[in-house]
Each structure stands twice: as C-alpha cells, then as structure tokens.
Amino acid sequence: MIPMTLGQIAHVTGGTVAPAADPQLVVDGPAYLDSRSPVPRGLFVAIAGARVDGHEHVQDAHAVLGSRSTARPTVIVDDPAVALGRLARHVVRTVAPRITAITGSQGKTTTKDLLAGLLPTAVATEGNRNNELGVPLTCLQLRHGDTELVVEMGARGVGHLAWLADIARPDVAAVLSIGTAHIGEFGSAALLRAAKSELIQSLAATGTAVLNADDPAVITMAELTPARIFTFGRTGDVRFDNVHDDGSGGTRFDLHHDGCSVPVHLQLPGEHQVVNACAAAALALTAGVDLATIADRLDAARPVSRHRLETVVTSDDVVVIDDCYNSNPTSTAASLKVLSRAGKGRPGRIIAVLGEMQELGSLTLEAHQEIGAVARDVGVDVLVAIGAAAPAAAAFGPAAITVNDAEAASRSAGGRPQRRHRPGQGAAQGIARAGRRTARARPRRSEGSRVTHTSGPDDREVWPDVAKGVCILLVVLWHVVTKHYQQIDWQVTVAGLSISGAWGTLGGCSCHCACRCSSPSRGCSPAAAVGRPLPVLMRTRIAKFAYLYLLWLLIHTLVMSQTPHIDTARARSTWEAGGDEPRSARPTSGTCTPWRSTSRSPASPALSPRPWC
Known part of the structure; x- marks a missing residue:
C-alpha cells in the first residue's frame, strides 16, 4: 500500500x-x-x-481498521468493509494504473492467472479474492509506480459489480461467460x-469491452456500452x-489475430482451458503485447491458484485432481472430462468424488442428475456423492456411493483425513488411494454415515436372523389361516426361479393374486376366480418348510437391497475387485461447493469467506 498515516486513513x-x-x-x-x-x-x-x-x-x-477501539x-x-472499499478507491485513484477487470460465470480465476503471466509487472488478484473484501485488498497492494492492475470481480446479486467497479473503475473489462453458476442467488438467468x-456498463467511451463471441448472452452486451468491442472465441477477433x-x-x-x-x-489440463487462454490473449493484446510473445508466455504458463484442477501424484502413484472450489455444472462437467482423460491408460479405476453444487435454485436436482450422467458417459468407474450431491449418484448408476460428509467418504475408502475440509474436499485422496488397491477392500462404516452401495459382513449376519424370525411367525399364521380361508393362485419369482402355489384369502372370496379382494361383494373378477380346494401338497410338512425357506429368501433379498436404485451385487464386485476387472468390460451406460456465507447489500457488505461468482 502507498504510505499513509492513521490520520489520512481516517x-x-x-x-x-x-x-x-x-x-x-x-x-x-x-x-x-x-x-x-x-x-x-x-493494516489489519x-x-x-x-x-x-x-x-x-x-x-x-x-x-487496525475496525468498528471499535x-x-x-x-x-x-x-x-470496516465499507471503509476498506473507500480506502482502496483512494489508493487506486492516487496510483492511477491501467485497470483490467474480469468477470463471468466460470473461468475467471484461470483467465486472471494467465493474464498475470502475460503481464509480468501487473498487480493481480491473489487466488479468487473477488468479492467486496478481496477486490479492495488487491487494490491496496498497489504502490507508487505500478502501471497495471488485473482484478477478478464476482457478484452474488444485482449491484455488486457496479459497486466493485466504482472502487476500481476498469479501462478494459472482460465477460467470459454467462452460465448457471449461483443462479439461485440471482433468481433468474435474466x-x-x-x-x-x-x-x-461501467466502461467509459475510451475503454474496451472484451466479450466472448461464442456466448449469445455475452456478445449481446455490446449494445450496453459506448466502449470499443473486442471479441474472442472460435469466431472472435482473437480466435483459436x-x-x-x-x-x-x-x-x-x-x-x-489480425491475419x-x-x-x-x-500446459493446463483440459481443452476447456483454451477458451480461457484465448480470453487472456485478447486482454493482453489490448495492453500492447504482441501475439508471438503471448504464445511464448502461454507455453510457459502453469497452474497458479489452488483447487483449480490442481494435480497431485501421491507416493504410491495415485493421481489426484483437485477441482473442489466453488464448482458449477459447466466447470464440473469439464473437470470430469479431464479426470477421464487422465485415467485412460493408467492401472486402477477412475473415481470421482463430488460435493454439492450450491446456489442453483430450482435447477439443483436437474443439474446434479446431469453431472451424474456426464460422469457415467465419460467413463468414470466409481462416483462418490457427498451429502446433497446424492442425485448425481442416482443418475450415475450401480457403481455409485453416497455418504454424508467428506470425512465419511475418505474413511469409506480407507483414507484418514488429518484436517477439516470443505464439502467435497479431502475425500479425493482417500478414495483415489482405494482406487489403486487390488486386494479385497470393504468400505468402512463411520458413525452417522452410511455407504449405500453395498452391505458389510455385519449386515449378512444380522439381517438373515431377523428375516428367519419373521418367517417363523408367518408360518404360524399360515397354519391358522389355511383352516378357514379359501385358495388363490400366486406366483413368486426369486433369483430368476418362478414358483407357483396357493394362498388363502379373507372373507371367503377365491380369486387370482392380481385381484384385490376385501369382501365377496366388492372384489373379484369372475375370470380370475379359481374356486379350488387347497392342494394337499401345501398342507404337508415338507411344503411348510419349503414355504419357510421361500419366505426367508424373499425377505432376505428385500432387506439386503434397501436402496432401490443401487445394484448391490454389481456395486460390491466393482468396489471390492480393486480394479481387477478390465475397464472395457464394465458397463458405462445408465468440483465446492464449499461453505455458504451470507452477504448484505453492496452499501454494507458482510464478511464473505467465499468469493462471488
């Protein structure tokens, strides 16, 4: 920050x-x-x-800058938050750098990092500090002599960007995309x-608006400003x-560009990064950097900000891709494609650990289901859905796991997180580590958590006993009712074996099992009536034991498949095989967000640990 006394700050x-x-x-x-x-x-x-x-x-x-002594x-x-913005505006106007501001539903942080590499002397936003606190903090890094300021700006509502632009009024402003990220906070796409x-709209007539030519919602913003329009994309002024x-x-x-x-x-993972690189190139061109220099510096670019497709290779050669920060449907789909591409040709399985995508409003269910389908289609072997991301597991298919939190996800895969994590973070390493195991591994159960894809040995020991007890009670009841009820035909299919027999009905009405019968006068189709005496075989002791066994088998089957959308046998074999099954033989057909925080109006913003979109 430029030198100032406490009196001047006040x-x-x-x-x-x-x-x-x-x-x-x-x-x-x-x-x-x-x-x-x-x-x-x-200044604290x-x-x-x-x-x-x-x-x-x-x-x-x-x-200290605070609200009390x-x-x-x-x-x-x-x-203090409003005062911080006023102080930042004063410093920006005093230093008077050339200001480039970047916003959009996704890609802001990566584009900002790339642009900072293309403009080595620029003061740029650290990480994704793009809200009512982060933008002023970035501006207060300016010192006398700085000529370039690159600022990432986000918003959670109408009026936020206007307020941030008043702190650091841009000379060049870029809108990268308009998607569904945080649409629940805004209320509608409009x-x-x-x-x-x-x-x-904050640009002066001498400024430049850099717009995505491939996004209809963005390119139409050209009519909202008197500034020069400069486009990027597959069909823009700067194209790829x-x-x-x-x-x-x-x-x-x-x-x-220009012939x-x-x-x-x-060297960034994912083909979707090409759009971000093209946007950064367009912004650098407005600063006077030539195209050849831009290409050389893009070649040398490496990931900067944390949790943006950050790749880590563990000591046992497990590749962990961390993209868990503030995700949205578009970026999550891109991340899953990167994950799939990284896993091809490597031993072991491809495991995706997904936390909830928040602030999607009425699109929440549909968006999570679409992400589950994307994960399935790109070849992910196992999907772990944490908390409210469960709809993704339902859409993914049998090899999906749902757990309550990140710690449970890591424990279920054999990992032991050493610190607290945001939802969706921290489980990735434990899950990926389990993905490389070839030995038989049963998911661990943690208190208050439930792994729905399979049942452990405890289930196999307890539930059959319960089922047998229920069946014994039913056999006793069967002895009683068969002396008073007449017979109906019935058929039970268990494990692919069809078994037919007869059962009594209350009220003296004999009918086929497809007919509900509550009384002789209200019930049965004449075509369904059979009216035969109970077969002698069903009264024998052998038949009673057979009936007991069938009931036990039926109830045991129902109990062991408590989650209707999960094929427990398939999931258990997928999970416990440890990657022995060739990926080509497996059927492929049917981030974080992190923490929430509230925010007041731009005139009096509250502390927002999470950046705006």
Whole structure:
C-alpha cells in the first residue's frame, strides 16, 4: 500500500483515530484480514464475524481498521468493509494504473492467472479474492509506480459489480461467460446477465469491452456500452482452432489475430482451458503485447491458484485432481472430462468424488442428475456423492456411493483425513488411494454415515436372523389361516426361479393374486376366480418348510437391497475387485461447493469467506 498515516486513513474512510493512537503513525504495508498472518507495517482489517471477532485478535497488528477501539493503534469506522472499499478507491485513484477487470460465470480465476503471466509487472488478484473484501485488498497492494492492475470481480446479486467497479473503475473489462453458476442467488438467468453486464456498463467511451463471441448472452452486451468491442472465441477477433490433446495432459491449438497465427502448447489440463487462454490473449493484446510473445508466455504458463484442477501424484502413484472450489455444472462437467482423460491408460479405476453444487435454485436436482450422467458417459468407474450431491449418484448408476460428509467418504475408502475440509474436499485422496488397491477392500462404516452401495459382513449376519424370525411367525399364521380361508393362485419369482402355489384369502372370496379382494361383494373378477380346494401338497410338512425357506429368501433379498436404485451385487464386485476387472468390460451406460456465507447489500457488505461468482 502507498504510505499513509492513521490520520489520512481516517480522513479517507470517514472514521476517527482512537484516542490512544498516534495519528502520525505510518502504514505502508498491505491490508490483510487474517490475524494469524500479520503483515509488517500493514493494516489489519478487524471484521466482527458470526463466530470470530477480529477486534479480539489484534495483538500482532501494526495498525487496525475496525468498528471499535482496540489494544493497538486503531482507526474507528462504522463499517470496516465499507471503509476498506473507500480506502482502496483512494489508493487506486492516487496510483492511477491501467485497470483490467474480469468477470463471468466460470473461468475467471484461470483467465486472471494467465493474464498475470502475460503481464509480468501487473498487480493481480491473489487466488479468487473477488468479492467486496478481496477486490479492495488487491487494490491496496498497489504502490507508487505500478502501471497495471488485473482484478477478478464476482457478484452474488444485482449491484455488486457496479459497486466493485466504482472502487476500481476498469479501462478494459472482460465477460467470459454467462452460465448457471449461483443462479439461485440471482433468481433468474435474466438477473444474472444483468448483474454481469454492470461491469461492461461501467466502461467509459475510451475503454474496451472484451466479450466472448461464442456466448449469445455475452456478445449481446455490446449494445450496453459506448466502449470499443473486442471479441474472442472460435469466431472472435482473437480466435483459436486446431485444438487437440498433446497426450501428456496439455493441449495444443493455433491462435489467430489480425491475419497472424501462432501455435500454442498450453500446459493446463483440459481443452476447456483454451477458451480461457484465448480470453487472456485478447486482454493482453489490448495492453500492447504482441501475439508471438503471448504464445511464448502461454507455453510457459502453469497452474497458479489452488483447487483449480490442481494435480497431485501421491507416493504410491495415485493421481489426484483437485477441482473442489466453488464448482458449477459447466466447470464440473469439464473437470470430469479431464479426470477421464487422465485415467485412460493408467492401472486402477477412475473415481470421482463430488460435493454439492450450491446456489442453483430450482435447477439443483436437474443439474446434479446431469453431472451424474456426464460422469457415467465419460467413463468414470466409481462416483462418490457427498451429502446433497446424492442425485448425481442416482443418475450415475450401480457403481455409485453416497455418504454424508467428506470425512465419511475418505474413511469409506480407507483414507484418514488429518484436517477439516470443505464439502467435497479431502475425500479425493482417500478414495483415489482405494482406487489403486487390488486386494479385497470393504468400505468402512463411520458413525452417522452410511455407504449405500453395498452391505458389510455385519449386515449378512444380522439381517438373515431377523428375516428367519419373521418367517417363523408367518408360518404360524399360515397354519391358522389355511383352516378357514379359501385358495388363490400366486406366483413368486426369486433369483430368476418362478414358483407357483396357493394362498388363502379373507372373507371367503377365491380369486387370482392380481385381484384385490376385501369382501365377496366388492372384489373379484369372475375370470380370475379359481374356486379350488387347497392342494394337499401345501398342507404337508415338507411344503411348510419349503414355504419357510421361500419366505426367508424373499425377505432376505428385500432387506439386503434397501436402496432401490443401487445394484448391490454389481456395486460390491466393482468396489471390492480393486480394479481387477478390465475397464472395457464394465458397463458405462445408465468440483465446492464449499461453505455458504451470507452477504448484505453492496452499501454494507458482510464478511464473505467465499468469493462471488
């Protein structure tokens, strides 16, 4: 941050310096939110959250921006989050860098990381700090002499992007896509598009709007701004073609602009990254970088932000792909394709661990079912659905597992997470580790969790006894009723064997089992009536034991398949085979989100640990 005294900070933010503090104390380090990582000569922004109050953790702070006096030099304001935005706006206007802002339903963070690599001197958003706290924190990293600022901006409602654009008014603004991510927060696709278009509308006539030519909801934003329009995509001003897999996890393609073409070898997993690279190239061209330099720097680009298709190879040669942060249907489908491509040609199984995609509103059920179908179609062998992601398991098919939380998923696969994780995170390594085992492995059960794809030895020991007891009781009842009831035909099919016999009906009515009979006057079709005496065979002791066995077998079968949509035998063989069965022989036909947080209006935003979309 540019050097400022506490008195100057108080003036800019509309606050006051605490009586015990020195107004001339200089702050020239960045602002920060985490008291566990104090910044020398920085400004700690104390937020009173639902569980933790930052004002109580200021002991290592050089200076504090908070809503009340603390033990350290403090600037007292009404709302620290609003004051942080005012301070950031002042710093941006003082330094006056060229500002590039990026938004969209997906691809923001990767595009921002790629652009930061194409503009090496730029100050850029760290990770995906794109909300009402993250954007000001990025701006406060500016120092005198900085000429480029790259900011990722997100929104959870109409008005958010307009407020962020007022803090850092962009010279170049890019909208990458309009999808279904967080549509439940906006209320409708129209409101989502209106919210994203606020960034384009913030441009002056001298600015540049960079739009995705392949997305109809984006390209039509051109009519909302007087700024210059610059497009990217398969048909844009900057376009790509000849996309193909390089065989080692990367992608090759050709990049074209203004009659020039360059080959690019992108080392990021997934062909969907080509669109992000093309967007970054278009933004870099507006900054004056030539196409050849862009190609060279894209070749050298590597993943930067965590949990964005982050690939880890464990000591036992298990490949874990971590894409668990703030997922949505489009990005999840792309991630599953990357997972499938990475698993081809490797021993073991392909296992996908999916947490819930939140903030989808009325599309929640349909979106999760579609993701389950995608996982099945791309060749995933086992799908683990955590919590509310269960509809994905139903659509996936027999080799699906549903558990209550990430810890249960990891334990069911034999892993032992060492720390708490966001929903969907942490289970991947344990599941993938189990995926490489060739020995027989039974999923572990954890307290409060249930693995629905199979039943363990305890089930096989307890439930048959219960079934036998029920059957004995039924046989006793059978002795009683056969003396008073007449006979109806019946047929039971167990394990593919059809067995016919007879059973009595109450009320003296004899009819076929397809007819419900409650009384002689209300019940039976004449064509169904049989009216024969009970066969002598059914009264013999041998028949009674046979009847007992059939009842036991029937009830045991029903009990052991408590989850109707799961084929327990198939799932058990798939899970316990340890990858011995060739993948080609298996039938293929039928991220996180992370934590939730609330947010107030842009005029008074609350602490939002999760970034906006």
